[in-house]
Amino acid sequence: MEQLIKILEEIKPGVDYKTETDLIGNKILDSLKIVQLVGELNDEFDIEITPIDIVPENFKNAETIYAMIKRLEDE
Amino acid sequence: MSYTSYNYLLLFLGSVLIIYTAMPQKLKWLVLLISSYVFYLISSGRLVVFLVLTTAAVYFAGIFLNKINDSFAIAKKGLEKADKKLLKANIAWQKRAVVAVTLFIIFGFLLVLKYSGFFISSAQTVLKLLHLKPKLPFVKFILPLGISYYTLQAAGYIIDVYRGKYRASENFAKVALFLSFFPQIVEGPIGRFDLLADQLYCGHSFxxxxxxxxxxxxxxxxxxxxxxxxxxxxxxxxxxxxxxxxxxxxxxxxxxxxxxxxxxxxxxxxxxxxxxxxxxxxxxSENFEQPFFSKSVNEFWRRWHITLGAWLRDYVFYSVSLSKPFMKLSRYTKEHMSEQLGALVPASFALFFTWFGIGFWHGAGVKYIIYGLYYYAIMMVGMYSEPLVAKAFQTLKINRNSLLTESLRIIRTTALVVVGMMLFRAETVKIWAGMMVKIFISxxxxxxxxxxxxxxxxxxxxxxxxxxxxxxxxxxxxxxxxxxxxxxxxxxxxxxxxxxxxxxxxxxxxxxxxxxxxxxxxxxxxxx
Incomplete structure (x- = not known):
């Protein structure tokens, strides 16, 4: 989780990712930032995030992103 | 049949609603399907054949994808993770081939019917530049009603099935109704199967x-x-x-x-x-969200023709951005460029395809491509100049979120949109340029x-x-x-x-x- 928070802070600083609950609804992550984030996550966690995974539910907050990473790691 | 005509509002819509209400719940979907095809036949006659062929193409492709997925589900049972991965890779090309052929067919109809005239005249221009005297035929087809909309909707459906978002429907009528529903067939909104199909099919009481x-x-x-x-x-x-x-x-x-x-x-x-x-x-789905309150062109396009923007984002932008060659490019720019440029350069490439798509979708002509690229250029200027602008605001101690600054940003965005709309409306780019010059000089x-x-x-x-x-x-x-x-x-x-x-x-x-x-x-x- 710490690793993920660090990546998020690099991509879009100035947000408290531990408490922020809606990164999409509050327009913190747009499609450009999401693509950037996906690139970082793929490299860092050795997973393959595909377009089907890019739904608001997966990118809502740090916890949902983390859950997605765990799921993809198990696949 | 225009949506503003008495024929539509009073005769067509009125009678369909009465019949729909009177029908038993199980048959209500049939009323919608038949009335949608009646609407289409009245408006576009024999060209309905293209709608039927597109429907059949995505329906059968969906069934085929289901079969591939089912056989994979059976075959993978009991396999080790590595073997499972190998098997998955093996069937991936089959699925890709099914989708590629389907998209080739449905976009083929669109390209031939809508763009062949443009392709031929472009070829003629190129040949003339090479001092050849070509005699290419003049081709112009009558467009089937709503082809630009239902083709995107059909493509979205089959790509979603391919990506595994949902299972393809085994019910031909459901797919046919999803693609032909009469209120949306003329100009959208471009619907998604998972949000729309069940609503259309289940039947609602009055x-x-x-x-x-x-x-x-x-x-x-x-x-x-x-x-x-x-x-x-x-x-x-x-x-x-x-x-x-x-x-x-x-x-x-x-x-x-x-x-x-x-x-x-x-x-x-x-x-x-x-x-x-x-x-x-x-x-x-809503297609507009108060677009003229946008503070940037980027935001404007998130609020204007929302379903087209979302379609291009999900099926073009993400597909391009997350493709393997693109990921390689991202890694390369990240390693060889500054942090900021490393993120912007790949995004600029991916956005190019999206904006080219927006321009070309709007019409068969150079003007429309320039229309898309006009917004692309503005967006690029905005993206690359953002750090400088942020610094300028900081140095000048101006609050970017004050009412005055936000109002000025809204006015600036609206002005840029007006210029874009003028390009969209003008007969040619030359006329648009002439109009722009006149605004300033006379x-x-x-x-x-x-x-x-x-x-x-x-x-x-x-x-x-x-x-x-x-x-x-x-x-x-x-x-x-x-x-x-x-x-x-x-x-x-x-x-x-x-x-x-x-x-x-x-x-x-x-x-x-x-x-x-x-x-x-x-x-x-x-x-x-």
Whole structure:
């Protein structure tokens, strides 16, 4: 989780990712930032995030992103 | 059959609703399917064959993908993780081949019917430049109704199935209804199978509240289209057709009025579409979210024609951005460029495809490609200059989120959009450039009033358009502030409520732009 928070802070600083609950609804992550984030996550966690995974539910907050990473790691 | 005609509103929509209500629940979907095909046959005749072929292509491809997925599910049981991965990779190419062939077929229809004339004339131009004298045939097909919309909808369906978002439907009628539903077939919104298909298929009983809401929404759409858009069209057609006759001020006015026209018309059409669907208990996606409150061009396109932007984002932008070659490029730029450039350069490439797509989708011509790239260029300037701009605001100690700064950003965005809309409306890029030059070199404020009244619109027309725009602005402002207008109105006492409805309906009847020699103007977005 710490690793993920660090990546998020690099991509879009100035947000408290531990408490922020809606990164999409509050327009913190747009499609450009999401693509950037996906690139970082793929490299860092050795997973393959595909377009089907890019739904608001997966990118809502740090916890949902983390859950997605765990799921993809198990696949 | 135009959505604003009596034939549609009273005869067609009215009778379909009566039959739909009277039918047992299990057969309601059949009413929608048959009426959608009747609507299509009335509007587009034999060209219905392309809709049927597109439906069949995605339906059978979906079934095929289901079979591949099912056999994979059986074969993978008991396999080790590594073997499973290998098997998955083995069937991936089969799935890819199915989708590629399907997309080739459905986009093939679109490309041949909509773009072959453009391709041939482009080839002719190239050959002429090479000093060859080509004799290529002139080709122009009549476009099947809504082909640009239902093709995207069909492609979205099959790509979703391929990606595993949902299982393909085994029910041909369900797919056929999803692609042909009559309120959306002319100009969208571009629907998603998982959000729409079940709503269309399950059958809804009559609900008075939903019925009145649907009717209100339709009347609101008619108000925008007939009172505002069709009236503004009088001046817009005259000035865009003969811009040399007019001063820069009138040309600018025509540009602003065209922006008003296209917004009132397209969003008005969406109101009629969404209202019509509501009568049958079907909730469609919204296509507009107060676009003229956008603080940047980027934001504007998130609020204007939302379903097209979302389609291109999900099926073009993400597909390109997350593809392997692209990921490689991202890694390369990250390693060899500054942190900021490393992120921007790949995004610039991916966005190029999206904006090229937006331009080309709008029409077969260089002008439309330039139209898409115009917005792309603005967006690129915005993205690359952002750090400098942020620094400038910081140095000058200006609050970027103050009311004044935000208002200025809204005005700037609107001005850029007006210029873009003028390019969209002008016959050619050359004419658009000529109009832009005239705005700057022959702007005469002194004669603006007199000149404006010589383009077919009199004082009363201007007054009606201005009042109409004021009403739309007030409604948009309330929505922007989070006020749910219809819910608030529904809470008012009956006389107040009905007074508002009556005013709106009467304004369409009294101020709608019609009369002897008047034909309702075709929906601009219905021609794509």
């Amino acid at each position: 609900d008075y509240d939903r019925f009145t809401q649907g009717i209100q929404r339709i009347v609101w759409g008619l108000f925008k289209k007939m009172v505002i858009a069709d009236r503004a069209n009088i001046l817009v057609s005259e000035v865009f057709g003969n811009y040399n006759k007019y001063s820069g001020g009138v040309i600018l006015l025509a540009g602003i009025l065209y922006t008003v026209q296209i917004y009132a018309e397209f969003s008005g059409c969406m109101d009629i579409v969404i209202g019509s669907a509501q009568l049958f208990g079907v909730e469609m 702007f005469s404020a002194a004669t603006l009033l007199k000149d404006s009244l010589s383009c077919g619109m009199d004082k009363h027309d201007f007054l009606i358009v201005a009042l109409g725009v004021a009403v739309i602005f007030a409604v948009s402002l309330l929505k922007e502030k989070g006020v749910k207008i219809r819910e608030s109105l529904a809470k008012q006492k009956l006389p107040v409520r009905w007074a508002v409805y009556a005013c709106l309906a009467l304004s369409v009847i009294i101020f709608g732009a019609y009369g002897i020699g008047y034909d309702a103007v075709d929906f601009i977005y219905g021609q794509f």
